[in-house]
Amino acid sequence: ELKVEQNPLFLSMQEGKNYTIYCNYSTTSDRLYWYRQDPGKSLESLFVLLSNGAVKQEGRLMASLDTKARLSTLHITAAVHDLSATYFCAVDSGNEKLTFGTGTRLTIIP
Amino acid sequence: DAGVTQSPTHLIKTRGQQVTLRCSPKSGHDTVSWYQQALGQGPQFIFQYYEEEERQRGNFPDRFSGHQFPNYSSELNVNALLLGDSALYLCASSVMGGFNYGYTFGSGTRLTVV
Numbered sequence: 001e002l003k004v005e006q007n008p009l010f011l012s013m014q015e016g017k018n019y020t021i022y023c024n025y026s027t028t029s030d031r032l033y034w035y036r037q038d039p040g041k042s043l044e045s046l047f048v049l050l051s052n053g054a055v056k057q058e059g060r061l062m063a064s065l066d067t068k069a070r071l072s073t074l075h076i077t078a079a080v081h082d083l084s085a086t087y088f089c090a091v092d093s094g095n096e097k098l099t100f101g102t103g104t105r106l107t108i109i110p
Numbered sequence: 111d112a113g114v115t116q117s118p119t120h121l122i123k124t125r126g127q128q129v130t131l132r133c134s135p136k137s138g139h140d141t142v143s144w145y146q147q148a149l150g151q152g153p154q155f156i157f158q159y160y161e162e163e164e165r166q167r168g169n170f171p172d173r174f175s176g177h178q179f180p181n182y183s184s185e186l187n188v189n190a191l192l193l194g195d196s197a198l199y200l201c202a203s204s205v206m207g208g209f210n211y212g213y214t215f216g217s218g219t220r221l222t223v224v
Contacts, residue, residue: 004152031209042200043153043215050210088152096209097143097166098202100152 002027002093006101014109016078021104023072023089030067031092034074036085037103043088046074076106084108114203114216122222123191131186131219135203139214141165142184144176147198147218159184160206188221196223 003026013019023032030051035043047056049065049072056063060083062075072089086105090098115134123129135142141160145153155168159178178184182203188195198220202213 033212035215040220042217045212045214048210048212090152092209095166096141096204096206097155097158097168098145098153098213099155103152 002029002091002099004089004091004099004101006087006089006104008104009102010105010107012107012109013076013079015080018078019076021074021076021087021089021106023074023101025070025072025091025099027093028067028070029091029093030065031094032065032072033090033092033098034063034072035088035090037088038085046087079108081108081110114201114214116199116201116216116219118219119217120220120222122224125191125193125223127191128187128189129191129221131188131199131201131221132183133186133201133203133216134183135201136214139203139205140182141204141206142178142182143202143204143213144184144186145200145202146170147200149197153200156186191223193223196221 005024032049034046047063052067054065060077065072086103090100117132143158144156147153157167158165162178173189175187198218200218201216204213
């Protein structure tokens with residue numbers, strides 16, 4: 001059974017700082033997705049990573065995928081308040097069914 | 111271009127009752143998946159519908175059932191509601207085989223069972 005783990009679960013960081021969220025998964029996959037969720041809201045797609053070594057960037061967020069290590073990272077550069085949200089990674093092990101991580105609740109402190 | 115539409119947005123039901131949630135997929139999408147998200151948790155896969163058939167199912171009891179219509183819209187039915195069924199129910203649409211385009215989620219239906 002595919003397991004997806006994220007760390008940290010909670011993250012408070014100051015504006016302007018950099019940090020990384022990690023997503024580990026237990027079985028072979030080259031399909032990994034990152035989503036953002038604001039409180040009480042739905043999931044907003046951030047990145048689709050489909051091959052080993054894939055790197056994608058949008059604004060202050062950059063995501064990468066290492067399929068050999070079964071690891072994806074979401075890097076936040078020079079954090080700003082409006083990045084406060086919960087971030088989920090989700091893995092598709094080949095059957096187009098997503099298994100989500102536990103989420104990382106990010107709070108940016110002024 | 112309308113995204114994924116879910117209805118209702120909120121619902122309060124009593125234990126033992128039955129509930130039906132609805133989802134209209136994004137234009138051009140033919141596959142609908144349902145997820146349950148309990149408070150403070152990540153979404154969990156319930157089942158997926160394609161060509162009006164349940165294609166695969168997660169670890170949910172038979173109280174959870176669904177349907178897909180010829181226009182690709184879908185319903186999720188839950189019978190004999192339990193307090194533990196209280197959650198945000200999310201519908202995701204996609205194109206079968208189009209995993210590279212990702213999945214589009216609706217705004218969800220928040221179900222409260224009292």
